[in-house]
Amino acid sequence: SQPWKSIEPIGLDAIKQLTIAFQADTNPNKILLGEGVYRDDDGKPVVLKSIREAEKILYEKKLDHEYAPVTGVASFCKGSKKFAFDPKNQEQDDRIATVQTLSGTGSLRVAAAFLNKFLPKDTEVYFPDPTWGNHNSIFNDAGFNGRIKKYPYFDAKTGGLAADGFLAAIEKMPKGSVILLHACAHNPTGVDPTREVWKKVSKACKDRELVVFFDSAYQAFATGNEVDDAWAYRYFVEEDGHQVIVTQSYAKNFGLYGERTGALHVVTGSKQEATAVTSQLAVIIRAMYSSPPIFGARVVSTVLNDENLLKQWRVDVKEMADRIRKSREALVYELHQAGSKRDWSHITDQIGMFAFTGLTPEQVERLIKEQNIYMTKDGRMSISGLNTKNIKTVAQAIHKVTS
């Protein structure tokens, strides 16, 4: 038989396609401001000092390569729970079900499967508008097709948060819906709610009895401090008693992209509930990929469980966050130097890996075609692709297409 004959080729999402187009570009001066991967000032990938140290320790231990348990490396799960929540006592710790996952994406996928399995069949899930493109694909594949809705998030006029629309939308969500929130460094906009707004969001979610879902892909990468970047969901849990779900990625903050290291946390009402939830997550994982990879988990748990390495990691992650912040300032400075009269202050107001520049799809198209500078059509720029060598060129090119 020829079962695949009628299959049509299909492109990946816009971000992956952009990387492919960049790689095919033969211009030696091309610049990629696409995917959310950290680069140093030479445009090179970075392995953090703390991670190198942990690798050495692990190598010396001559560990075996046996399977991890279905729920992952135990010391990693324990460390991740502390890192994400810093539970105040044993009772709080016991109420959180934690499993290791295939980075943030795998965590989202397992969480979506869990929600689809255990929430009422008509439950809707609400994403910020806009959101990371893969959220849609992940939840669609997990069975939420036709049940994915949006809530207002970004105000294109100000380049900031549409706080009023956001809060009003929550008030209209059907009770029991799932709301997906970005814990910090919202992707793609770089716009996070202030703590005052978060408090209102928490209260509104409580009034609507929503299932609150935090995607945490940038803890410590946004502000340089892991406590500040976990503030929102810790507040939801500690102050308003939300039983949140948190999907955690170590791709950016530990620089472990390809190691696929992450965790899924489900805050429950009791130790018994947490045990039951963990067992159900294990069943989902067992059928999906049986058990997670061990190397990244061992690296992370080595860092999290060693005071000196943890201190070094804090220096490492702060250096990344600081470089991103300084690049934002430098870009705005260079835009004005290039002669731009526009207000670019949203670029320095926003936080994290991305700036939502406000460039139109046509302007981005011109940047790619005429200047070999690549970013996604929505005007999202990966700030870490900027460095002291290319920032003037980028600023001048942006000025050219926006004036």
Ligand code: PMP
């Ligand atoms: N959520 C968001 C909002 C992200 O930006 C990312 C990374 N692009 C992820 C989840 C997951 O990434 P990973 O699977 O590499 O951990």
